[in-house]
Amino acid sequence: MVLRRTPSVFGPHGVSALARRAYSQATTGGPSTSRARATRATLVFAGAALTTSGLLAWRLREPGHQSSVACEPVQRSSSSVKAAPQIAHLDEAVIHDVSAPMRTRMETYVKLLQNRIVTALSKEETGDAGFRIDQWQRKEGGEGISCVLQDGQTFEKAGVNISIVHGKLPPRAIQQMSADHAGLMEKIGDELDTSGKAGGGMPFYATGLSLVVHPRNPYAPTVHFNYRYFELTHPPTLPDGSPNPRYDEKDPLKPVAWWFGGGTDLTPVYLFPSDARHFHGVLKETCDRNDGHFYPTWKKWCDSYFWIPHRGESRGVGGIFFDDLTIGHGEEQGAKSTLTDAIRGGATGEKVPLKDGTKGGKTIESELPQTRETLFTTVRSLGDAFIPAYLPILQSRKAMPYGEREQAWQRIRRGRYVEFNLVYDRGTKFGLQTPGARMESILMSLPLLASWEYGHSYSATNMDMPPEEDDDEEGRRERETMNVLRKAREWV
Amino acid sequence: MVLRRTPSVFGPHGVSALARRAYSQATTGGPSTSRARATRATLVFAGAALTTSGLLAWRLREPGHQSSVACEPVQRSSSSVKAAPQIAHLDEAVIHDVSAPMRTRMETYVKLLQNRIVTALSKEETGDAGFRIDQWQRKEGGEGISCVLQDGQTFEKAGVNISIVHGKLPPRAIQQMSADHAGLMEKIGDELDTSGKAGGGMPFYATGLSLVVHPRNPYAPTVHFNYRYFELTHPPTLPDGSPNPRYDEKDPLKPVAWWFGGGTDLTPVYLFPSDARHFHGVLKETCDRNDGHFYPTWKKWCDSYFWIPHRGESRGVGGIFFDDLTIGHGEEQGAKSTLTDAIRGGATGEKVPLKDGTKGGKTIESELPQTRETLFTTVRSLGDAFIPAYLPILQSRKAMPYGEREQAWQRIRRGRYVEFNLVYDRGTKFGLQTPGARMESILMSLPLLASWEYGHSYSATNMDMPPEEDDDEEGRRERETMNVLRKAREWV
Numbered sequence: 001m002v003l004r005r006t007p008s009v010f011g012p013h014g015v016s017a018l019a020r021r022a023y024s025q026a027t028t029g030g031p032s033t034s035r036a037r038a039t040r041a042t043l044v045f046a047g048a049a050l051t052t053s054g055l056l057a058w059r060l061r062e063p064g065h066q067s068s069v070a071c072e073p074v075q076r077s078s079s080s081v082k083a084a085p086q087i088a089h090l091d092e093a094v095i096h097d098v099s100a101p102m103r104t105r106m107e108t109y110v111k112l113l114q115n116r117i118v119t120a121l122s123k124e125e126t127g128d129a130g131f132r133i134d135q136w137q138r139k140e141g142g143e144g145i146s147c148v149l150q151d152g153q154t155f156e157k158a159g160v161n162i163s164i165v166h167g168k169l170p171p172r173a174i175q176q177m178s179a180d181h182a183g184l185m186e187k188i189g190d191e192l193d194t195s196g197k198a199g200g201g202m203p204f205y206a207t208g209l210s211l212v213v214h215p216r217n218p219y220a221p222t223v224h225f226n227y228r229y230f231e232l233t234h235p236p237t238l239p240d241g242s243p244n245p246r247y248d249e250k251d252p253l254k255p256v257a258w259w260f261g262g263g264t265d266l267t268p269v270y271l272f273p274s275d276a277r278h279f280h281g282v283l284k285e286t287c288d289r290n291d292g293h294f295y296p297t298w299k300k301w302c303d304s305y306f307w308i309p310h311r312g313e314s315r316g317v318g319g320i321f322f323d324d325l326t327i328g329h330g331e332e333q334g335a336k337s338t339l340t341d342a343i344r345g346g347a348t349g350e351k352v353p354l355k356d357g358t359k360g361g362k363t364i365e366s367e368l369p370q371t372r373e374t375l376f377t378t379v380r381s382l383g384d385a386f387i388p389a390y391l392p393i394l395q396s397r398k399a400m401p402y403g404e405r406e407q408a409w410q411r412i413r414r415g416r417y418v419e420f421n422l423v424y425d426r427g428t429k430f431g432l433q434t435p436g437a438r439m440e441s442i443l444m445s446l447p448l449l450a451s452w453e454y455g456h457s458y459s460a461t462n463m464d465m466p467p468e469e470d471d472d473e474e475g476r477r478e479r480e481t482m483n484v485l486r487k488a489r490e491w492v
Numbered sequence: 493m494v495l496r497r498t499p500s501v502f503g504p505h506g507v508s509a510l511a512r513r514a515y516s517q518a519t520t521g522g523p524s525t526s527r528a529r530a531t532r533a534t535l536v537f538a539g540a541a542l543t544t545s546g547l548l549a550w551r552l553r554e555p556g557h558q559s560s561v562a563c564e565p566v567q568r569s570s571s572s573v574k575a576a577p578q579i580a581h582l583d584e585a586v587i588h589d590v591s592a593p594m595r596t597r598m599e600t601y602v603k604l605l606q607n608r609i610v611t612a613l614s615k616e617e618t619g620d621a622g623f624r625i626d627q628w629q630r631k632e633g634g635e636g637i638s639c640v641l642q643d644g645q646t647f648e649k650a651g652v653n654i655s656i657v658h659g660k661l662p663p664r665a666i667q668q669m670s671a672d673h674a675g676l677m678e679k680i681g682d683e684l685d686t687s688g689k690a691g692g693g694m695p696f697y698a699t700g701l702s703l704v705v706h707p708r709n710p711y712a713p714t715v716h717f718n719y720r721y722f723e724l725t726h727p728p729t730l731p732d733g734s735p736n737p738r739y740d741e742k743d744p745l746k747p748v749a750w751w752f753g754g755g756t757d758l759t760p761v762y763l764f765p766s767d768a769r770h771f772h773g774v775l776k777e778t779c780d781r782n783d784g785h786f787y788p789t790w791k792k793w794c795d796s797y798f799w800i801p802h803r804g805e806s807r808g809v810g811g812i813f814f815d816d817l818t819i820g821h822g823e824e825q826g827a828k829s830t831l832t833d834a835i836r837g838g839a840t841g842e843k844v845p846l847k848d849g850t851k852g853g854k855t856i857e858s859e860l861p862q863t864r865e866t867l868f869t870t871v872r873s874l875g876d877a878f879i880p881a882y883l884p885i886l887q888s889r890k891a892m893p894y895g896e897r898e899q900a901w902q903r904i905r906r907g908r909y910v911e912f913n914l915v916y917d918r919g920t921k922f923g924l925q926t927p928g929a930r931m932e933s934i935l936m937s938l939p940l941l942a943s944w945e946y947g948h949s950y951s952a953t954n955m956d957m958p959p960e961e962d963d964d965e966e967g968r969r970e971r972e973t974m975n976v977l978r979k980a981r982e983w984v
Contacts, residue, residue: 311931415938419914423914432801432802439802449941453643454640454642455624
């Protein structure tokens with residue numbers, strides 16, 4: 001992986017040696033908060049601005065990749081300039097062009113959405129911090145743009161990442177995947193090279209946008225979303241080296257299988273039921289516009305996915321979660337023209353199976369016939385729903401007064417977030433096991449600060465709790481939050 | 493699991509409602525450090541001492557378990573009184589009594605060692621914080637004592653836990669275990685109930701001591717150790733319900749298999765090579781007293797075990813690590829009298845296989861013949877070595893002046909500790925998956941504070957590093973530490 005990066009926005013490593021020493025001398029006193037530290041770093045940086053031109057030149061450079069994006073380094077010395085990834089070279093119309101490859105359409109969509117969200121979040125940051133924009137390339141195939149705002153006044157950490165990854169997917173990864181994806185191995189037939197002779201595996205392509213926002217204010221909830229598109233395509237040759245009859249030179253990207261996945265969920269530090277209702281309300285309304293069966297099924301999947309078994313509690317108040325959203329299970333095993341029609345959106349569509357993600361959970365059918373076009377529309381409308389679902393909550397909470405006790409509780413709750421992501425989250429685990437993956441982008445979901453206090457009153461499911469009448473106001477709110485996280489509930 | 497607990501040593505939840513409100517009112521100002529918070533909590537607690545008698549009465553009670561231990565609640569209002577688990581009821585002589593069951597001998601040893609270490613660490617704490625002592629019971633069989641000192645001046649968090657766990661081990665756990673333990677399934681023969689008819693599994697017993705110390709001072713390294721003894725015993729009946737011919741009513745605890753495991757390792761925030769040399773020196777000297785092949789083999793296993801693949805770095809500078817330390821592989825499958833002799837220590841011993849834990853690593857033989865007695869002696873001498881290996885390091889580092897930048901780096905390094913423990917540590921993973929396990933005791937290894945800074949200069953293996961000449965003193969020390977963690981080295 002080749003990485004071009006801008007200097008760190010707040011650590012001492014983004015400034016010159018001179019500024020670092022000044023910074024270091026200024027900070028050898030007693031301990032203070034990370035916030036104070038950042039402020040000091042910013043001041044030192046501004047003072048050393050003239051000496052840092054060398055480092056600022058160490059900016060993003062794009063070594064000639066096909067889908068090249070030029071990026072501006074974040075302007076750090078002024079609060080009025082907030083950068084977002086450049087989008088001038090992108091053609092929005094391609095998103096709606098049914099004759100264009102889906103990968104290009106989804107790629108364009110996530111890049112534009114990233115720009116839109118980075119711009120919107122930047123406006124909420126009341127301090128000097130801006131998004132740092134890192135563009136990276138994966139040696140094995142692919143690229144990404146990570147935009148992270150860290151240690152700001154509104155945001156403790158906000159990461160908005162896109163990635164476009166392709167190459168050969170190892171046989172084991174495909175075989176693991178097939179457990180989740182009905183009929184995948186049947187679709188693949190004899191095309192999968194498990195011998196490892198020709199490098200093994202099958203051509204794949206994945207693109208998506210991942211976002212995690214940890215606000216500074218303990219009353220403002222953490223939010224996460226991820227929407228992605230995945231394709232497996234035909235290799236030109238079969239494992240024995242003979243030409244693959246299913247490979248079409250004129251349409252080399254015709255997929256063996258393709259699917260959408262994604263979800264959005266909210267993690268409060270202190271629960272405000274009205275926030276949960278608003279968030280779920282926007283998601284439900286968005287889903288319902290596309291299919292009446294989407295929200296109830298995907299809401300259930302979300303509750304089951306974000307469960308932390310060892311704590312007996314949920315990561316948050318959920319939202320929606322889905323995977324394996326595709327059509328044409330029947331056709332793809334047989335008549336290819338039907339598959340192509342369905343893929344191109346030319347078919348009238350069919351009802352698709354919807355899983356709720358629970359073990360032994362039943363699969364229901366969509367209410368309406370779906371095509372790849374309507375599913376893509378659904379995913380886009382959910383991506384678009386992030387701003388109306390989350391920003392009003394952030395805006396109403398980000399300036400609420402809070403004290404040290406709320407910060408302490410926030411750090412405890414952040415610790416749970418770390419536990420879920422490192423122990424259970426499939427995406428994180430997959431990323432950690434992927435050679436050449438960019439760890440910084442995968443682990444940007446982890447909070448700036450997390451705490452594990454032994455014997456915290458609300459930290460163990462089997463622990464005696466102090467009598468309710470002993471609760472003060474903060475204790476009551478902590479208890480109410482945790483009680484809600486112990487059992488999923490309907491919000492709308 | 494039944495838990496009797498003392499009030500939290502520093503959170504607001506350990507004090508009365510009145511004191512909580514006072515505390516809450518005192519802390520609704522701006523943010524300050526967790527240390528300041530703890531100090532304030534302590535003061536408030538002292539002021540509210542007369543109103544907390546009801547909560548102090550909510551102390552440890554032992555509901556009549558066989559190996560009952562009465563514990564004192566931690567005295568919090570005075571810095572001069574430091575409590576440790578009571579040991580007056582224990583008979584130290586049993587440790588050396590070769591006719592006593594090994595489980596009783598090991599149990600007595602770890603309880604006495606826990607008391608000794610808690611007492612020694614308490615003396616190093618310069619603030620008011622004392623060890624909180626929690627005694628717990630596991631419904632499924634077993635008990636434990638967790639001693640945790642948190643948010644002190646010397647210690648950010650120090651946990652010294654013992655546990656004694658028994659019951660039936662599920663077939664799947666035994667089968668997984670057998671991959672690591674040569675010949676285990678052969679030893680078990682037809683005794684393992686995989687049908688689940690009689691509850692499944694086999695009787696097991698495990699006892700051990702686990703310790704993690706995270707000092708406050710960033711120059712003082714984190715240390716961890718764990719020593720344990722494990723037994724699988726014969727069930728009275730075979731899976732088909734018939735009497736088990738290998739079960740001996742007169743000696744029902746005669747093991748099918750038994751082994752010791754354990755290790756000790758050091759994790760510096762800033763590396764002092766002299767600390768690593770001292771630590772390894774004490775471990776090597778201790779190992780060498782018992783067998784010349786122990787240290788080199790177990791040092792290698794430790795380096796391989798504490799590797800963090802996704803970071804391309806080690807958790808720390810290692811130490812020793814071993815598992816499956818047993819004798820009599822041959823005899824146990826055949827002549828029982830020989831097994832019994834070996835177990836009782838009456839045999840002259842035999843050279844035992846020593847694994848170095850690396851994949852495809854070769855197994856070497858111990859230099860000297862070993863018996864269960866000599867292996868137990870080895871484990872005890874390693875447990876005893878903790879204080880001379882670690883305390884001099886802590887004493888020389890705990891009062892070194894440091895600033896905010898060192899604290900920030902400490903939090904980053906703590907984050908790596910969290911990553912290792914949650915993603916890779918077998919003990920933690922096993923604990924998280926065990927129903928009825930006490931999460932607080934398992935997760936006491938996690939630090940009070942951890943941080944994940946996106947794009948920290950030393951945080952990604954594939955990241956460009958700033959030019960060396962830009963390093964200031966702190967940067968140089970961070971770099972040197974990380975360079976050492978990227979490749980295991982010999983310290984003695």
